[in-house]
Amino acid sequence: MQLILQQLMPVPMRDSVLSVKSGIWRQTLSFSKGDQVFVEAPSGTGKTTLIHMLYALRTDYEGELLWDKREVKSIDAERLSELRAKHISVIFQDMRLFPELTAWENLEIKRTLCNTVNAEQVGKWLHKLGIGHKKDALASTLSYGEQQRISIIRALLQPFDWLLMDEPFSHLDKENIKKSIALISEVVQENKAGLILADLDENHYFNYTKTIML
Amino acid sequence: MSADTPKYLLRKLLLRSSGASRLWAAWLSLCVGTILLLLSLMIWWNFRELLQGKSNEDSLGSSFITISKTVTDDNMGNPKATLFTTTDIAELQTQKQVQEVGALVSNHFPVIASTKGSLGFSTEMFLEAVPDHFIDKRPGEWNWKEGDTQVPIILSTEFLNLYNYGFALSQGLPQLSQTSIKTITFNLTVGEGDVKDTYTGHVTGFSDRITSVLVPESFIQYANIKYGHHATSEASQLILKVKDPSDKEFVDYLQSHKYSTNAEQLRWSKMRAIVDVISGTTGLLALLLMGIGTIVFILFIELTMANAQQSIVLLLQIGYSPRYISTFMLGKFVPLLLSAILIAVGVAISAQIALSIWAQPMMLRISMLLGWPIWLVVIFSAGLLMLQVKKAVVNALKKV
Numbered sequence: 001m002q003l004i005l006q007q008l009m010p011v012p013m014r015d016s017v018l019s020v021k022s023g024i025w026r027q028t029l030s031f032s033k034g035d036q037v038f039v040e041a042p043s044g045t046g047k048t049t050l051i052h053m054l055y056a057l058r059t060d061y062e063g064e065l066l067w068d069k070r071e072v073k074s075i076d077a078e079r080l081s082e083l084r085a086k087h088i089s090v091i092f093q094d095m096r097l098f099p100e101l102t103a104w105e106n107l108e109i110k111r112t113l114c115n116t117v118n119a120e121q122v123g124k125w126l127h128k129l130g131i132g133h134k135k136d137a138l139a140s141t142l143s144y145g146e147q148q149r150i151s152i153i154r155a156l157l158q159p160f161d162w163l164l165m166d167e168p169f170s171h172l173d174k175e176n177i178k179k180s181i182a183l184i185s186e187v188v189q190e191n192k193a194g195l196i197l198a199d200l201d202e203n204h205y206f207n208y209t210k211t212i213m214l
Numbered sequence: 215m216s217a218d219t220p221k222y223l224l225r226k227l228l229l230r231s232s233g234a235s236r237l238w239a240a241w242l243s244l245c246v247g248t249i250l251l252l253l254s255l256m257i258w259w260n261f262r263e264l265l266q267g268k269s270n271e272d273s274l275g276s277s278f279i280t281i282s283k284t285v286t287d288d289n290m291g292n293p294k295a296t297l298f299t300t301t302d303i304a305e306l307q308t309q310k311q312v313q314e315v316g317a318l319v320s321n322h323f324p325v326i327a328s329t330k331g332s333l334g335f336s337t338e339m340f341l342e343a344v345p346d347h348f349i350d351k352r353p354g355e356w357n358w359k360e361g362d363t364q365v366p367i368i369l370s371t372e373f374l375n376l377y378n379y380g381f382a383l384s385q386g387l388p389q390l391s392q393t394s395i396k397t398i399t400f401n402l403t404v405g406e407g408d409v410k411d412t413y414t415g416h417v418t419g420f421s422d423r424i425t426s427v428l429v430p431e432s433f434i435q436y437a438n439i440k441y442g443h444h445a446t447s448e449a450s451q452l453i454l455k456v457k458d459p460s461d462k463e464f465v466d467y468l469q470s471h472k473y474s475t476n477a478e479q480l481r482w483s484k485m486r487a488i489v490d491v492i493s494g495t496t497g498l499l500a501l502l503l504m505g506i507g508t509i510v511f512i513l514f515i516e517l518t519m520a521n522a523q524q525s526i527v528l529l530l531q532i533g534y535s536p537r538y539i540s541t542f543m544l545g546k547f548v549p550l551l552l553s554a555i556l557i558a559v560g561v562a563i564s565a566q567i568a569l570s571i572w573a574q575p576m577m578l579r580i581s582m583l584l585g586w587p588i589w590l591v592v593i594f595s596a597g598l599l600m601l602q603v604k605k606a607v608v609n610a611l612k613k614v
Contacts (some may be wrong), residue, residue: 077536081534081536081538082533084532085533085534086532086533090531096528096531098227099225100227101227105223109532110532110533113534115531206462
């Protein structure tokens with residue numbers, strides 16, 4: 001799946017976008033499967049807006065955003081859900097877990113949707129990221145760091161061409177960041193997928209093929 | 215989309231709305247409403263069927279009545295006085311209840327029916343004709359044109375009954391079935407003196423509605439001109455299509471003009487009118503209950519989905535499709551709706567069987583099976599309810 005941005009500009013940010021030079025807004029860019037893109041974005045430049053637009057959660061933009069040459073706005077809800085389940089995955093900045101479900105149930109509801117990873121594997125990943133003992137705790141009772149790790153695992157429980165990440169390690173310590181990066185790299189490689197990571201500061205979490213200032 | 219998604223997780227996320235009592239109240243209201251609707255329909259249909267049984271398969275039963283002028287001491291010497299004039303007919307047509315008037319024209323020439331053989335007989339008789347659409351059961355071969363030697367005849371069922379249970383028994387003659395009569399042909403000699411012809415008559419059908427010996431209108435018109443004593447075509451009896459023959463104003467009108475009709479028919483009609491009112495009122499009440507039940511049901515669905523809005527949004531964001539979610543929601547609510555309707559159908563079937571058994575000793579034949587209009591209403595209301603619920607779920611999803 002190829003991602004193409006043509007003169008993309010978020011409508012609510014028109015004034016600020018017009019006043020500064022951006023490597024993404026109002027540019028024409030093309031990302032191919034396998035690319036590893038880092039978007040460095042200081043606060044307020046529209047990092048989360050970009051990830052949400054790339055994931056088709058927001059369509060309040062001018063210009064064009066194409067998934068495999070198809071304008072995202074023209075994709076109907078049924079097709080969109082299919083693409084989200086099979087081709088594009090996301091780690092939200094605000095985690096977005098179901099608070100009334102346990103950590104394990106939050107993963108099961110995603111895992112059973114696509115059935116590409118078995119339950120045993122999920123158990124291993126939980127232990128790998130050091131949250132195996134929290135699997136039966138309600139998501140609402142987990143710390144941000146624990147929620148973030150659940151959110152990372154959830155994003156990996158489907159086949160994907162692209163993994164979008166919005167400050168995916170903001171609540172993790174160095175050790176857990178390392179473990180998470182190792183897991184993500186492994187699954188991204190298995191899927192021969194590309195990734196787009198948006199964060200505040202420069203980092204070397206992955207072997208980026210492109211770095212863009214937002 | 216996988217079918218393996220643990221349903222209990224979706225139930226946990228989507229169906230946590232409190233207020234199950236409201237749901238069960240809506241279900242009960244729907245169930246009782248449907249039961250009442252089916253029962254009222256059942257009563258209406260059974261009585262209709264029963265009336266048809268009374269008048270022996272007369273499909274429109276008491277909506278048709280035959281009237282004649284009462285023969286009194288004053289007019290008995292003057293046959294013309296009992297004929298209906300065009301003014302009489304025009305006045306009748308202005309009556310509120312009268313939808314159509316058809317004239318029964320009788321023969322104005324002598325008719326003799328005769329056969330030879332073991333069942334040989336010869337009798338003078340009369341013939342009448344009525345516009346075709348007033349005949350309740352018109353046989354396929356019901357036509358006659360100049361030159362035809364065969365004359366089809368429709369005989370009143372009452373005449374056959376009179377023969378079978380009165381005449382035949384008293385005279386030691388064989389009783390005859392309708393089918394056996396249809397196989398008999400006889401000579402029909404019409405006219406007298408030099409203008410006389412013999413036709414072949416055969417009974418092609420029986421009427422419950424008209425007490426007469428009917429031949430096609432074309433034959434009477436032709437024969438009255440050719441063999442008739444006088445050319446009058448005034449009607450001896452009239453057949454009326456009436457909305458409600460038991461209407462008081464209409465009955466008063468008939469009496470004031472000294473028109474006589476079948477009183478039994480009027481009595482049943484009155485009862486049917488009462489049954490219609492009762493079943494109609496119950497039906498309306500039932501529709502009201504069903505309507506309220508449906509509205510509460512739909513409100514409950516909307517409330518449930520509004521409560522689960524955040525979960526639905528997140529499910530869509532992680533790749534669940536709107537169709538999957540709506541199918542899940544419908545899977546929860548549709549069986550509830552169906553159970554209400556199935557229970558109502560069960561009650562109606564039991565009531566029908568009970569009614570049939572109860573009516574048997576009274577010599578009233580009521581079928582053990584529900585009539586087709588009841589099934590039609592069941593299918594229609596089930597379809598309509600499903601459609602409404604589906605619409606509610608889809609609309610609620612669109613609002614998310």
